[in-house]
Amino acid sequence: MREQLDILKNENERLLSILQISQSFTAELDLELLLKKISDVVRSVLRADRCTVFLYDSERNELWSKVATGIKNEIRFSAELGLAGYTARTGEVLNIPDAYADTRFNPEIDKKTGYRTETVLTIPLRDEKNEITGVFQVLNKKNGQFTEEDEKLLGALASTASTAIENSKSYEDLHRSFISFIETLSTTLDSRDYITSGHSRRVTLYSVQIAQLMKLNRNELDLIRFAALLHDIGKLGIPEMVLFKNKRLSEDEYEIIKRHASLSHTILNKIHFQKHLKDLPKIAASHHEKIDGKGYPKGLKGDQIPLGGKIIAVCDVFDALTSRKQYSDRLDIEKVIEILESETGTSFEPYVVYQFKNIPLNILIEILEFGHHEELIESDLRFLSKFTMKDLLEIRRTKNRTAEQRRLDETFIRYYSRKYRK
Amino acid sequence: MREQLDILKNENERLLSILQISQSFTAELDLELLLKKISDVVRSVLRADRCTVFLYDSERNELWSKVATGIKNEIRFSAELGLAGYTARTGEVLNIPDAYADTRFNPEIDKKTGYRTETVLTIPLRDEKNEITGVFQVLNKKNGQFTEEDEKLLGALASTASTAIENSKSYEDLHRSFISFIETLSTTLDSRDYITSGHSRRVTLYSVQIAQLMKLNRNELDLIRFAALLHDIGKLGIPEMVLFKNKRLSEDEYEIIKRHASLSHTILNKIHFQKHLKDLPKIAASHHEKIDGKGYPKGLKGDQIPLGGKIIAVCDVFDALTSRKQYSDRLDIEKVIEILESETGTSFEPYVVYQFKNIPLNILIEILEFGHHEELIESDLRFLSKFTMKDLLEIRRTKNRTAEQRRLDETFIRYYSRKYRK
Numbered sequence: 001m002r003e004q005l006d007i008l009k010n011e012n013e014r015l016l017s018i019l020q021i022s023q024s025f026t027a028e029l030d031l032e033l034l035l036k037k038i039s040d041v042v043r044s045v046l047r048a049d050r051c052t053v054f055l056y057d058s059e060r061n062e063l064w065s066k067v068a069t070g071i072k073n074e075i076r077f078s079a080e081l082g083l084a085g086y087t088a089r090t091g092e093v094l095n096i097p098d099a100y101a102d103t104r105f106n107p108e109i110d111k112k113t114g115y116r117t118e119t120v121l122t123i124p125l126r127d128e129k130n131e132i133t134g135v136f137q138v139l140n141k142k143n144g145q146f147t148e149e150d151e152k153l154l155g156a157l158a159s160t161a162s163t164a165i166e167n168s169k170s171y172e173d174l175h176r177s178f179i180s181f182i183e184t185l186s187t188t189l190d191s192r193d194y195i196t197s198g199h200s201r202r203v204t205l206y207s208v209q210i211a212q213l214m215k216l217n218r219n220e221l222d223l224i225r226f227a228a229l230l231h232d233i234g235k236l237g238i239p240e241m242v243l244f245k246n247k248r249l250s251e252d253e254y255e256i257i258k259r260h261a262s263l264s265h266t267i268l269n270k271i272h273f274q275k276h277l278k279d280l281p282k283i284a285a286s287h288h289e290k291i292d293g294k295g296y297p298k299g300l301k302g303d304q305i306p307l308g309g310k311i312i313a314v315c316d317v318f319d320a321l322t323s324r325k326q327y328s329d330r331l332d333i334e335k336v337i338e339i340l341e342s343e344t345g346t347s348f349e350p351y352v353v354y355q356f357k358n359i360p361l362n363i364l365i366e367i368l369e370f371g372h373h374e375e376l377i378e379s380d381l382r383f384l385s386k387f388t389m390k391d392l393l394e395i396r397r398t399k400n401r402t403a404e405q406r407r408l409d410e411t412f413i414r415y416y417s418r419k420y421r422k
Numbered sequence: 423m424r425e426q427l428d429i430l431k432n433e434n435e436r437l438l439s440i441l442q443i444s445q446s447f448t449a450e451l452d453l454e455l456l457l458k459k460i461s462d463v464v465r466s467v468l469r470a471d472r473c474t475v476f477l478y479d480s481e482r483n484e485l486w487s488k489v490a491t492g493i494k495n496e497i498r499f500s501a502e503l504g505l506a507g508y509t510a511r512t513g514e515v516l517n518i519p520d521a522y523a524d525t526r527f528n529p530e531i532d533k534k535t536g537y538r539t540e541t542v543l544t545i546p547l548r549d550e551k552n553e554i555t556g557v558f559q560v561l562n563k564k565n566g567q568f569t570e571e572d573e574k575l576l577g578a579l580a581s582t583a584s585t586a587i588e589n590s591k592s593y594e595d596l597h598r599s600f601i602s603f604i605e606t607l608s609t610t611l612d613s614r615d616y617i618t619s620g621h622s623r624r625v626t627l628y629s630v631q632i633a634q635l636m637k638l639n640r641n642e643l644d645l646i647r648f649a650a651l652l653h654d655i656g657k658l659g660i661p662e663m664v665l666f667k668n669k670r671l672s673e674d675e676y677e678i679i680k681r682h683a684s685l686s687h688t689i690l691n692k693i694h695f696q697k698h699l700k701d702l703p704k705i706a707a708s709h710h711e712k713i714d715g716k717g718y719p720k721g722l723k724g725d726q727i728p729l730g731g732k733i734i735a736v737c738d739v740f741d742a743l744t745s746r747k748q749y750s751d752r753l754d755i756e757k758v759i760e761i762l763e764s765e766t767g768t769s770f771e772p773y774v775v776y777q778f779k780n781i782p783l784n785i786l787i788e789i790l791e792f793g794h795h796e797e798l799i800e801s802d803l804r805f806l807s808k809f810t811m812k813d814l815l816e817i818r819r820t821k822n823r824t825a826e827q828r829r830l831d832e833t834f835i836r837y838y839s840r841k842y843r844k
Binding site for chain 1: 423424426427430431433434437438440441444445448449451550578581582585586588589592593595596597598599600602603604606607609610611614658659661662663689692693694695696697699
């Protein structure tokens with residue numbers, strides 16, 4: 001009887017912890033964070049050294065994961081391989097005391113990473129329709145072997161993790177759909193005219209770089225990304241006859257064009273955005289404001305302009321200055337920076353321009369050439385990644401340059417000034 | 423000892439059932455279905471007559487719910503009212519043996535519904551930050567009173583339900599954002615020209631009506647809704663000079679305009695849609711196909727044209743024929759239907775036209791007048807709701823009409839033919 005009592009007590013504790021874990025899983029909709037959380041919990045509950053949650057991609061018959069302690073990138077491999085693959089294909093639970101003694105084990109990953117797999121426990125994840133959606137793989141139990149108790153516990157966690165994963169996949173899928181819709185729209189609008197083709201996408205890429213250098217959080221980054229993609233959406237309300245006019249604009253026509261900023265606000269304000277994107281219309285509408293109050297549409301000054309608006313303003317002008325016009329090459333880079341600097345403190349927020357100059361040059365080149373589909377040589381990019389625009393400007397103002405300094409200048413300019421072949 | 427054993431056994435069963443319930447909750451991302459599921463489970467587990475999950479709207483200090491067995495609409499009331507309101511404000515669990523003896527009880531809902539509340543158990547729902555997000559209200563325990571055991575059980579279910587509700591609210595919020603983005607874009611594109619203002623929105627409303635009459639499921643409805651909203655997005659790629667030309671188009675210009683259908687496909691095909699929307703580009707691109715193969719862009723025949731495309735085709739033409747041109751009234755309704763009928767079997771799928779004529783007339787008028795912000799008299803709409811276009815046509819072809827038949831004709835035409843004031 002005392003024995004029965006102990007069993008029940010244990011069982012009770014087990015259920016209670018599963019229930020708690022289950023709630024912590026389902027509270028996470030971000031797939032990457034969720035997989036990390038699941039893997040951490042399983043590792044600690046089973047007292048194992050590693051745990052990977054592999055997701056099964058049935059279309060490609062592959063297993064993949066975003067999480068793998070010790071390896072940074074996404075892992076992806078054929079479901080025909082290894083113990084995890086075996087479980088994905090058969091649905092069988094595997095409890096292996098010595099991996100290298102099992103012919104199904106695939107030692108390739110160990111070889112690559114230098115890890116030494118010993119004990120392995122794999123168990124399938126299933127969705128509501130009982131179809132296999134992934135595999136839990138737990139490695140190297142800390143003391144001895146994985147027990148039957150471990151299998152049972154992992155089974156219970158697998159079913160609760162599986163639901164959480166399905167939810168977060170649905171959320172991510174919808175989110176991806178939302179982003180790709182906005183990106184496609186933005187690209188389509190810009191491509192109506194040769195001059196603006198790719199403009200919003202490039203402005204977005206620059207803006208996100210600056211936001212990252214400023215260490216803004218994920219939600220703030222999202223906000224700036226979407227505002228940048230949509231900053232010119234108001235141009236939909238400007239007649240093409242004026243918008244795409246090749247000749248010099250009259251003053252009236254210029255006034256009509258200027259309306260696009262407030263039209264962006266009008267259009268975006270009709271959209272229900274998620275809470276963290278609530279300021280999007282305001283940011284998008286303020287990309288022509290200047291910190292001295294001489295911008296439009298509102299003539300906002302300094303801190304009245306949202307940070308996102310200040311960031312997009314700098315990137316907007318930089319892209320306009322560096323994009324190739326139909327019959328001419330890019331403006332000289334020093335001239336471009338000179339213009340930016342001359343307006344810093346009047347049009348532009350100094351801290352934004354400062355961070356703009358801190359964007360690594362490989363990324364700057366990649367953005368400048370975005371959508372041009374011309375080759376960027378890997379070794380050049382690696383070399384450029386060690387420098388920023390600030391470095392480049394300093395070097396160009398130096399008289400006696402080292403070989404490396406000359407190489408930097410030459411490499412950057414080679415890409416910056418190359419002719420665009422349509 | 424035996425007693426202890428029984429307690430543990432009970433506790434075990436309780437935990438196991440909470441765990442199962444918890445998983446069934448988290449598997450549901452649709453808020454309406456989730457609230458219904460939670461309410462059903464709680465009612466059955468607590469052996470009570472009713473359960474409502476109220477969500478707390480902190481901005482408006484109101485409680486609201488989509489679910490209420492026996493009452494169809496959304497309930498919404500001040501959180502200052504009733505036992506649920508008390509729990510929302512204080513976080514206190516209430517276990518009331520006789521509602522009418524408690525001064526905090528609000529008898530208004532009973533009065534409206536004819537229900538008789540006796541025993542009540544209310545318990546707060548809290549989010550991760552421990553803030554109150556809603557209230558469980560369980561009414562009329564089947565035998566006797568709610569016990570302490572019931573309170574405990576409900577508490578456990580509340581915390582698991584709360585996470586599921588937060589997830590589904592996040593998903594719904596993102597979904598709403600996605601829809602409102604597409605609707606706003608669609609409206610903005612159409613409103614570039616007076617002639618097409620509101621066109622895609624109306625085509626969407628008609629299409630959804632037909633899809634509902636065809637009893638298509640939720641995913642199919644979604645697919646047709648989005649395809650209809652976006653069917654003309656390809657017009658973004660047609661120069662406004664041609665697109666908005668007031669005069670007669672040359673043959674070349676007409677060929678340019680016709681490109682919009684395949685351009686819709688090109689643009690939409692770049693977007694990552696959720697699985698159930700995968701056919702959206704194809705449907706949107708096929709709204710000018712004709713079942714005899716004489717349409718464009720592909721000259722598809724009969725069943726080669728997706729159902730959604732066939733539905734949008736009919737609604738697209740109906741809206742073009744019935745929209746008010748700048749200097750003229752609407753085309754006579756019999757003439758409109760005559761045109762539709764003359765092309766049924768050549769341009770249009772007969773079953774689609776058949777269902778179009780089954781749209782209730784109140785809805786048809788509401789869609790025709792969508793965006794015109796002119797008054798529609800409630801009693802007229804109620805009267806029209808009993809008839810369809812099919813009825814109207816029959817009546818108009820009848821010689822000796824009853825008073826009701828005359829009223830139907832007169833009422834419909836009064837709205838259909840009224841002058842549009844800008």
